[in-house]
Amino acid sequence: MGVIGKRVAYYPGCSLEGAARSYDVSTRIVAKELGLELDYLEDYNCCGAMESKNVTFMGTMLLNARNMSLAKKQGHNVIVAPCNGCSFSLQRAEYFLETDKAVYDKVNALLREGGVDPLDQIPQTYHILEWFYHEAGPQKVKEKTRKPLRGLKVANYYGCLYTRPHFYARTYAHAGGQDEDARPRRRETADDDEHPYYMNALLEAAGATSVEFEPMHTQCCGGPHSLSDEMVSEKFVMMILQTAKRNGADIIATECPLCHASLEMYRHRLMMKGVPDVDVPAAYFTQLLGLAFGYSANEVKLKDNLSDPLPVLKRLGLA
Amino acid sequence: MAIHERSLVEPERILRKERLVVDGVDVSGDWNLIILPRVINDYDLDFAKEVINSPDGKTINQCYQCSYCTASCPVHNYWDERYNPRHFIYLARLGMIDELQKRADVMWRCVSCHKCTHRCPKGVLVEEVLKAILRTMAKKGLIEEYPSKKFDKFFTESVLEYGRIEDGELLFGWIEKQGYKVFKDPILKKPIPFIGETPEWLKQLTMKPIKSMNIGFLVLNAKHMLFHPRTKNWSRFKQVLRKVMQEEGALH
Ligand code: SF4
Ligand code: SF4
Numbered sequence: 001m002g003v004i005g006k007r008v009a010y011y012p013g014c015s016l017e018g019a020a021r022s023y024d025v026s027t028r029i030v031a032k033e034l035g036l037e038l039d040y041l042e043d044y045n046c047c048g049a050m051e052s053k054n055v056t057f058m059g060t061m062l063l064n065a066r067n068m069s070l071a072k073k074q075g076h077n078v079i080v081a082p083c084n085g086c087s088f089s090l091q092r093a094e095y096f097l098e099t100d101k102a103v104y105d106k107v108n109a110l111l112r113e114g115g116v117d118p119l120d121q122i123p124q125t126y127h128i129l130e131w132f133y134h135e136a137g138p139q140k141v142k143e144k145t146r147k148p149l150r151g152l153k154v155a156n157y158y159g160c161l162y163t164r165p166h167f168y169a170r171t172y173a174h175a176g177g178q179d180e181d182a183r184p185r186r187r188e189t190a191d192d193d194e195h196p197y198y199m200n201a202l203l204e205a206a207g208a209t210s211v212e213f214e215p216m217h218t219q220c221c222g223g224p225h226s227l228s229d230e231m232v233s234e235k236f237v238m239m240i241l242q243t244a245k246r247n248g249a250d251i252i253a254t255e256c257p258l259c260h261a262s263l264e265m266y267r268h269r270l271m272m273k274g275v276p277d278v279d280v281p282a283a284y285f286t287q288l289l290g291l292a293f294g295y296s297a298n299e300v301k302l303k304d305n306l307s308d309p310l311p312v313l314k315r316l317g318l319a
Numbered sequence: 320m321a322i323h324e325r326s327l328v329e330p331e332r333i334l335r336k337e338r339l340v341v342d343g344v345d346v347s348g349d350w351n352l353i354i355l356p357r358v359i360n361d362y363d364l365d366f367a368k369e370v371i372n373s374p375d376g377k378t379i380n381q382c383y384q385c386s387y388c389t390a391s392c393p394v395h396n397y398w399d400e401r402y403n404p405r406h407f408i409y410l411a412r413l414g415m416i417d418e419l420q421k422r423a424d425v426m427w428r429c430v431s432c433h434k435c436t437h438r439c440p441k442g443v444l445v446e447e448v449l450k451a452i453l454r455t456m457a458k459k460g461l462i463e464e465y466p467s468k469k470f471d472k473f474f475t476e477s478v479l480e481y482g483r484i485e486d487g488e489l490l491f492g493w494i495e496k497q498g499y500k501v502f503k504d505p506i507l508k509k510p511i512p513f514i515g516e517t518p519e520w521l522k523q524l525t526m527k528p529i530k531s532m533n534i535g536f537l538v539l540n541a542k543h544m545l546f547h548p549r550t551k552n553w554s555r556f557k558q559v560l561r562k563v564m565q566e567e568g569a570l571h
Contacts, residue, residue, distance in 0.1 A: 014483045014484045014485070014486075017543075017548065018486050018539070018543050018548070019486045019487075021536070021539060043551050043552055045478070045482040045550040045553070045556075046478045046482065046483050046484050048475070048478060049474070050431045051471040051474035051475060052471070052474065052475040052478060053375075053450070054450050054454070054467075054468070054471045055468075055471050055472055056475065056567050057373060057374060057375050057567065058564075058566075058567060059475070059560055059564050059567070062556075062559065062560055062563060063560070066556060096374060100374050102374070113559050114555055114556035114559035114560070115552070160432035160433060160434065161432070163437075164432070164433040164434060164436070164437040165433040165444070165446075167436065167442075167444065219432075220430045220431075220434075222430050224431045224467070225428070225430050225467055227470055227490070227493045228469065228470035228493075229428060229467060232394065232430065233430075235397060235398065236393065236397070236430070261486075264524075268520060268523065269520045272519075272520055272523070301536075303533045303536070304528075304533065306524055308527070308531075
């Protein structure tokens with residue numbers, strides 16, 4: 001514990017200030033309760049998500065380097081992002097800037113040209129889940145829980161990019177049997193690559209029960225294609241929802257606004273088509289933690305969730 | 320050949336013999352399957368060079384064709400077995416352009432989940448390499464506009480313009496690109512939901528916050544749609560971005 005720092009630069013990313021404001025609001029609540037401090041990254045720009053990198057390599061390096069430079073300016077060596085796409089993009093830039101001198105030099109020259117301070121040092125990026133786990137952890141969550149999520153069966157959905165690829169996310173190659181020095185960079189903060197458990201641990205500390213959800217817990221939701229290749233996305237979401245439902249989940253906990261949106265959108269379409277066993281609602285893990293910390297459904301913005309988890313939570317007396 | 324890759328062989332090259340005698344030994348029944356060889360002479364070795372020269376494509380040479388990537392890929396396993404990352408890498412390295420082109424209709428379907436990269440024992444950044452191959456093909460005019468590329472471009476243009484994206488505009492802009500008639504207000508030229516054509520499922524979904532009277536949510540998103548959120552210190556940086564993208568051939 002204590003490897004990342006209690007006060008970090010917070011990169012919310014575009015969607016947390018729009019359609020996914022419930023994630024932003026509940027994240028701030030959870031951070032406050034856990035005694036952690038988020039320093040909002042002023043005037044940030046889009047990380048390019050999963051789209052821009054397919055169009056331009058140098059462009060995405062620049063987009064992310066600009067945000068890194070802003071963080072340095074605010075006095076931070078660590079950036080925390082609540083979205084799988086954002087943390088992926090930042091970590092990807094980090095990887096190329098660290099391993100490719102030519103890219104690093106070119107990016108710095110271009111930053112200067114664009115009126116942004118070049119990067120003398122590259123800040124490190126973590127997903128917010130890693131941060132919560134390492135700076136507060138299950139123990140602290142347990143202490144803060146006033147209304148335990150008793151009886152709530154949760155399918156913890158991590159999405160693909162939280163643990164992948166290990167080059168960027170620095171996850172621990174569980175199955176690889178690597179020896180100590182061969183482990184990836186910053187391994188001490190990284191989750192297990194094939195069997196991530198940080199979200200399970202935090203929600204279980206808040207009183208919830210995790211249901212069996214492998215291997216769908218890290219299966220792609222089709223997010224990057226959710227608007228351009230609907231058939232693939234629909235099929236992937238169907239597999240995820242049905243696995244959760246058939247293993248008895250009341251709710252799916254998410255930790256990425258893109259996954260969340262994709263699950264809700266396609267859940268709706270699948271239900272319209274009458275596909276069986278897809279009616280599990282989704283909620284951000286921070287919303288569930290917020291409820292456990294004694295906040296109301298309104299305060300964690302549960303109404304924003306289009307898949308409407310309120311009835312399930314009410315039935316269990318949790319909201 | 321890994322068993323799941325049987326689909327790579329065109330049916331007309333697979334021969335099944337009733338009676339087969341090899342060097343005087345009758346092997347009918349056990350070894351009666353023959354795959355006819357093919358001769359390739361129209362390869363383009365410069366193609367691979369272009370992939371290797373981009374920072375995200377340079378690991379293509381480390382691949383030793385074990386097919387771990389394909390075995391772990393969800394698009395291959397759950398969607399279309401013609402989608403085969405290992406094979407695309409193989410074809411790109413040999414510069415077998417027309418074989419690549421034959422697969423253009425599935426090549427773009429990668430969902431960027433990075434399972435391939437994660438599992439590759441040789442440290443190939445598989446997903447990045449595949450995107451570098453696609454980009455090179457697009458640059459040479461070997462692959463037509465495909466849905467995800469159109470969307471990627473549309474998305475990137477929005478980022479370039481404002482520094483940030485906005486969900487509503489992205490959604491309705493995309494619907495418009497798919498041929499729906501989106502109604503726009505005459506002054507700001509912004510799409511107005513519910514008046515123009517919208518797919519039925521989306522209409523129902525957007526009705527939810529209205530039905531549950533989630534005013535705060537509606538106001539916030541309406542505000543963002545009308546006044547696109549933007550990064551303030553953007554104009555000078557935007558020039559640099561534009562220049563870089565032009566150099567890469569990503570903008571015209
Ligand atoms: S897993 Fe890696 S080495 Fe094996 S075929 Fe795929 S890219 Fe090549
Ligand atoms: S990133 Fe693309 S190629 Fe790799 S496993 Fe995912 S879908 Fe398959």
